[in-house]
Amino acid sequence: MxxxxxxxxxxxxxxxxxxxxxxxxxxxxxxxxxxxxxxxxxxxxxxxxxxxxxxxxxxxxxxxxxxxxxxxxxxxxxxxxxxxxxxxxxxxxxxxxxxxxxxxxxxxxELKFSVSRRRGGEVEWDGKLFHHLGRQPVGTQPGMLHVSLLRQLNVVIDDSANSPEQVFAMLAQRRVAAVVTQQGEGEQIIARLYRGEIEMLPTPLITTPxxxxxxxxxxxxxxxxxxxxxxxxxxxxxxxx
CATH class of the missing domain: 3.40.190.10 (Periplasmic binding protein-like II)
Incomplete structure (x- = not known):
């Protein structure tokens, strides 16, 4: 003043x-x-x-x-x-x-995007390559950052889901062998809907700013x-x- x-x-x-x-x-x-x-x-x-x-x-x-x-x-x-x-x-x-x-x-x-599979499934992600996946599809949502990476890895993609909940539903219904979702979001959905049925692999698919x-x-x-x-x-x- x-x-x-x-x-x-x-x-x-x-x-x-x-x-x-x-x-x-x-x-x-x-x-x-x-x-x-x-x-x-x-x-x-x-x-x-x-x-x-x-x-x-x-x-x-x-x-x-x-x-x-x-x-x-x-x-x-x-x-x-x-x-x-x-x-x-x-x-x-x-x-x-x-x-x-x-x-x-x-x-x-930063956000991490991670791979999930049905509990006891054989699909693995080592940080560079998928193992035991073959031509089985991986579920995700369209337009996400990691879709281009999955294409580079020659992965069969099912991106028909409109929400992360639908992504996990595809996995639970055995329509896909694995799914990729944002890590924190996926952890919450698994804990809420699929505890004991679906597990998230420890190594993220990608970490991005x-x-x-x-x-x-x-x-x-x-x-x-x-x-x-x-x-x-x-x-x-x-x-x-």
Whole structure:
């Protein structure tokens, strides 16, 4: 208050604090533990709140199914969402980059995707290759990061499921030999519905950084603020014990 009074007496302009950048962010309508929850209690959501104290950004959470989030980001109905880097997504969204590559130091966290099988099954994953799988299909959801990896491994894929619950139902019904899901999400479903029937293998299929990605048009309109916010995310994560 004193510096404002002095400025007024001297006839100097009074600089108001910059208004926070308002960002409409789509959050999945089901838990994606440990990073996001519909109620906002996920680890990544906490990182974003803490980053907002360093760089003024006001996030409005909009809860929707995953595919709706992606479509709303593409069409500009929302400004941002949390997602892994997939090349196709760069046509409509901006990622924090460094030397033409996604900058993992500015990711909000990491997610693991793991393989599950029926208890006592023979399918194994050693971190590089499947064993005892042959041409039996692996179940998953379409458009997920790991689908391209499964294709590279020449795995037969059944991606007809619309939800992780449907993925596990395919496994329980013996329509597939194994499934790939986000690890935390899969652990919760197994504990809730398939305890003693389905088991998750110990080695993740893939571990990937998750980024706050931004609609390209919105990014071009607010590039300095968003770049600074991504930097704030890095500061927050680096400061965590």
């Amino acid at each position: 004193r510096r404002y009074l002095v400025a007024a007496l001297l006839g100097l302009p009074i600089m108001a604090a910059a208004a926070p950048l308002e960002v409409r962010m789509c959050i999945f309508d089901h838990p994606f533990p440990p990073l996001t929850y519909p109620d906002g209690s996920g680890q990544a959501q906490d990182v974003l709140r803490r980053a907002s104290r360093l760089q003024p950004v006001s996030i409005q959470n909009i809860v929707a199914p995953r595919f709706q989030c992606m479509e709303q980001l593409r069409t500009g109905q929302v400004d941002a969402m949390l997602a892994a880097f997939i090349e196709d997504r760069t046509s409509y969204s901006a990622f924090p980059m460094h030397d033409s590559q996604p900058d993992a130091s500015r990711a909000v966290g 998750i980024y706050l990605i931004v609609n390209k048009v919105f990014y071009q309109q607010h590039k300095p603020q968003i770049d600074a916010y991504w930097d704030a995310v890095r500061q927050v994560r680096a400061a965590k014990p």
